[in-house]
Amino acid sequence: MPDIPLGRRRARPASHIWTPDILQSVAAFLPPNVMACTIRLVNKSAADQFKHFVTTRLSQSVPEHAFRHHWGFPAATRTLTYEERTQLLCLTASSRSLVNLKLAIKSTGLLPQPKVLYAAVKAGNIRVCDWLIRSGCRCPLMDMGRAIGESGSKEIYAWAFGIIDLFEDHSDAIPGSRSKRSTPDRFNSYSRSNSHNCRIHTAWAATCAAACSGREEFLRWLLQRLLELPQVSGCTLRAFNPIHLLEGAAEGCRLATLQWLHQQLPKLQLLSTPNRNQEQQLPLSLKRVQRLLGAAARSPTPDWRAKLEWLEDLWQQRQQFNEVHEVPDVCQAVMSHPTEAAERLMWLQQRGYSVSTGTALVTACKNGCMAAVQVLLSQGLSADAAMSPAAKAAVMGGHLAILQALHGFRPLERTDGVYMLEVAAGGGHVKIVAWLVEVLGIGLGDGYGELLTKAASRSGSVEMIAWLQERSCPWSSECLSLAAKAGCEMAVTYLVEHGCCIPRQSGAPYVLAVQNDDMAMVRCLRRLGVPWDPKGSTFTACVRNVGADKRRLPLLEWLVKKGCPVNWLAAKKYAGPGGQLVTSWLKSMKAERRQRKRKCPEQPLEQTRIAKL
Template sequence: MVRAGCSGLRWGGIREGAQCAAEGGQLGIMEWLLEKNPDMLREHMLMCAAWEGLDLPTARRLRWQHCQRNRRVEDEWDEDDLHNALVGALGDPTPQWRSKVEWLLEQGAQVPQDDNDNEGGKAYDSSEGGWYVTLPFRAVQGRFPGESICERFEWLKSKGHPVDCSCGGEPLAYAIIGGYTATVAWLLEHGATPAAAHARMEDLLPGQLEDKHLGVLQALKAAGCLELRDFVHGAAAGGAMAVVEWAGEEWDWAEDGVLTPALFTSGAKSGSVEVMRWLLQRGCPMSEGAWSKAAESGCEAAVELLAELGCPIPADSQGIFTRAVERGAPIATLEWLLAQGCRADWGKARATVGKHDEFLEPFEDSKVNVLAWLSRKQREEDERARQQRT
């Protein structure tokens, strides 16, 4: 079935397909695609993918074929190719990573030690759209549990190739985002610099945290590099109740000055009634800005709670309705907003639905149903206005 789906691929699709197959360990599919265009064996990125997803004998065979195609001697490694192969092998999620990495180290591969060294210390990663990243950074982004990352770093250290964690914050930042508690603790213990990662934490953490980040946050606090302000909005916006409750036990929120209308609005963004009530019980004030965020969440219970609590509806209620439509709120929530007195700009609402990419962010109710509902509600409103005039 997979081959049938690939039968009409052009060159670019065949190349990408072969790389993905190699990276995913799908040897049969990769070889079938190579039969269609053997010149792909010249491709450096195919070799990278092979070292990540295929076993050592197969990767070495492809390496030999690659050298034959490019009229190169197999034993004469290009420095970039050697580093890229090492990055791929270290990112293999299966136990075969060890034999590949050991063999590559015997060929002269070096673990990069300087995050700012642009010559030899970087490895190309196509998944990053052309960015050059360090080997430790690539390992943290791998497709395996966080504990396995520590195991690989420890193994490299035992072989005389310690990973220098003190030179930059990318590995630490991405371990934090991934929720890899053991990896965060290991990196902190081995010299990772929270100060270097802090900029990334500010950029990424305030988004939407999940309960899986609790262990990571606890490790950061134990290391003395976490403040309540660093993550409280992200915890509220993500509806991470376990994180919120833990933070409530560890910090004095009133003393830290975080109980603001903006924090409650972050909680409304999550649509979590539990988080919103928790914040209110601790004296967090509301503001009318919470309406738009609750509406965007699409959670009818969240907007009902705002009405129950007497949160004032802003004068620009049309904006609330349009944003709710834009975020794919269900028709039941839109009905409720209208019943609470929100006004609708029907033209803007329909235009918003028309521009919405349902593939990237699907509506809870289909676009067709939402458009039909908007048209019907506008007709009903127009009819009421006509009757009032007569």
């Protein structure tokens, strides 16, 4: 058979070998993100076959090529606020991909935040955690303990206790390092320990977090480690109440684990100091029983009813127990479940639990529990005053449908309209603002325009700012600074391009950007020509925000290199006694700037900066 010249062969696309059967077999072994970002893109047939794989979850591993395509350039995050960019970093850290995390940090222009380390520890990826630690990222010890408990990883526990000494001297020295993450009340009462008790406090926080997050096997293991630590004593656990642990288990664990932990209470009680008030001792007080019942009522476990019934039986012999039904907080606790709140509320009411309709309504509106709101409205309000805080809570949560339901039940008062407008604008809720203006008849030209533009700038929502600008709402002199703090580059650019007044001399937008560790915003402000104080107060305020945190020195270095005026004496003063590294860096920068002036004596530094721009 004669050879056929290669040029005459009809080549078939390589993707044709991927028949539907082969693709289906391969898909069974691939994670959803790979399906969405890779397999669906093979050909049109694959896209039709796997059309339900359309969502990419950043908290799971994302193929590097897809992540680079979407987030691998600075402009990709210009529309995001500071909080949204921080969330992007946290989700990427949770995905366990160090390559993607490095790329995300570069594109967002943010320094690694304590929240990012928290997310990495919670995800249980030692490699990512190690890199963040080497990059200078720290978080408070109690937050570290909580993340360990939520991770459920013995390897993370061993790693964290191997490097825990790094946190003793630095976790509280970093300005702004305190996590803004909301935590249960049982965690907030823990005091900061001395260095020799750091391990005990971290282990206790991990144990409570493991109970609250339902890590049952890990909880038992942590309790054993806690009891084996050599310095466990009444003095060490003075600030801790074992009942906090039981409360966490009532929320996150199954009934069997809750019962087992209850049996361990006497042993744990002996570890704490005997000088405790009546509420913290066994037998439990009415308030503590109520909190335990509330924890069981809001529990995400399928046996939440069984746990609540067991807790009722446990203390039904107490004369005070009947009083628990009269306290409405148990019913209010179920409002943390938007989809199940109504069902749980009615079940509790059938068991005799009372409900404060007004308080429960506010919580339901804030959490977006539409079904529960309808149930509560059908039962009637105990006071007309409950409508106003409920409507404000709905606006704060951004729930327009609930706000409309409240208005249909009882018309909203115009006197509360201005406050609700400000809250809605501050949350970037354009639809709610438009609805309130239409329904309540509030004119934006009645002196409220400037108030709303300030709130919209605080939200960082370009859509909200543009909506107000189209209606001729006047700018405030604070708008640019508020937008810089919100951290949305597009919002700041929009304000400057549409004539928003720029703060002169003070340089406040730079200070707020440095406070957020936001290099991208600092560059954006300079690119837009926002001035700084010629006498050096801008740089001094930035140094004051940086404090003793060497991780944030690149922000100061960038300002100096771009020609930001510096008052060296004032900057050294505000570096603080603990900022030796920052002080030495200031000396080196001062010497470098003097040397640069000697090389170019004929050209002032400000002219050099302008030439570079």
